[in-house]
Amino acid sequence: MKKDFLIQRSNECRKEILKMVYNASSGHIGGAFSAIDIMVYLYFEKMNFSKNNFTDINRDRFILSKGHASAALYSCLAFKEIISFEELSGFRKIDRMLQGHPSRKTTPGVETSTGSLGQGLSFANGCALGLKIKNINSKTYCMVGDGEINEGQFWEALMTSARYRLENLRVILDYNHLQIDGKIEEIKNPSPSRERFESFGFYVIEINGHNFDEIEKAFTEADLIKRMPVFIIAHTTKGKGVSFMENNVDFHGTPPKKDEFERAMKELENA
């Protein structure tokens, strides 16, 4: 693993995300920053997914079920040279391809449209199961939010993953403890513990979702698991990378003001 490269790439992606949201005066920074390290690992180290094969049937797939973190996805697709950096300036703007939430029909490299929370894992199950039927040996990765899993459909989908023993599926929980209205524990409290997902029939791995050594270890271990889907509980920090955004629910979906943007950019440049 090129750890220094991945750390640098994450930092570059965070800067692009910050610019996108600032430029659009809307978008979701907090959940993009908590997710980006794992996404960078998957897109730039792990997955068989490139500008040359992103429509091939045997590519690996990443499904961003928590679609509001779209800016994180677009930053990865830009560094992957699947969309141009010029496009990033059109984020959330009319007549441009980067929709507020990922849209499969407008943006190359986006596996499916998400944004209405709770649906991505069912889609990912369909991919993984379909690939198994077709004897195609590629992997499906699906990232969900810890607020998103308030949705009943997520739990329906967990049962499906386990029922069909989808060992080619990895579910990643972005466990940042915040949703829109506050702490997940104070709202519905989904208690996303190891035991809970084990009881649903998953092989569970817990990691710090910002530590590339732990990320790499988890996804390497996942590849050894047979006849069981893998669930990765990633302990993360919402807004990770910019001190005043970290663990701050205000930066879920509110764009930074000019001075906040400048301070954040400076922090990222000095990181």
Add this chain to the structure above:
Amino acid sequence: MPEKKSLRTEYGKTLVELGKKHDDLIVLDADLAKSTKTELFKKEFPERFFDMGISEADMIATASGFSSVGLKPFCSSFAMFLTGRVYDQIRNSVAYPHWNVKMVSTHAGISVGEDGASHQCNEDIALMRVLPGMTLLCPSDAFMTAHLTKKLYEYESYAYMRLPRNDLDVLYSENDSFEIGKSVVHKIGRDITIIACGAMVSIAKSTLLRFQSLGIDAGLIDMYSIKPLDAESLAQALNKSKALIIAEEHSVIGGLGSAVAQFSSERRPLPIAFIGIEDVFGESGFPDSLFLKYNLTEEAILKKGKMLYDKF
């Protein structure tokens, strides 16, 4: 009495027939395979049948995933649970990303009968019709169902087809063919043309002679393709008839009637009367008694027809 045949059994049989020819056909159900008749496919192709359990939302979005790897999924459940419960999943996980998922419901409309209003979906056409790009079919007999099921398999986009629980009169034969976006013009009436779908087609058909004995020249179009509508046959009716009656086993709000009224209003406004469920929930009862109570009858059609005629 004309012979009656089950549309949903024909659907199940046709899935089996298609399954024999096509490896990429996948069938999903949500614990109603015995009723929707997808169990016929399950028996023949257990490895391509997925009972998703009582989780319709999961079923729809899983089907999208199947479609994304080039498989052709058909999902079935009752109309109530296949549309109302999963409107968001159909909108956001099927239609918006444009996946080739087919949704075929059974037990649509009030003819569900004894199960009562919780299971009588008189709103599914309205719900599906409003979705951008949705194709929507409501066949009127078993042969048409078989034919349209095959058309749906070939059709490369998302679509919804609604079937009733009850057997319906046989109106067509194996040799008839039906296209998406077309209709069956039984006759264009000089006075009135009835535009009907599903169970109402054979009821409407029985009124034609009765209209004749009243001195009213009435016709009938079987508008099984509710979206897209058959613009050609509708234009014929609009140009040759003086009024229309729409008859559907669905709410008068948002269904075939609304679609035709909208079309007519822009092309050539004609007086239109609507036969359907009036803004109310159904109730338990035998299907025939319910059709009687909720005015899905020959008499109701004749009454509206006479009222229209009296104003000519």
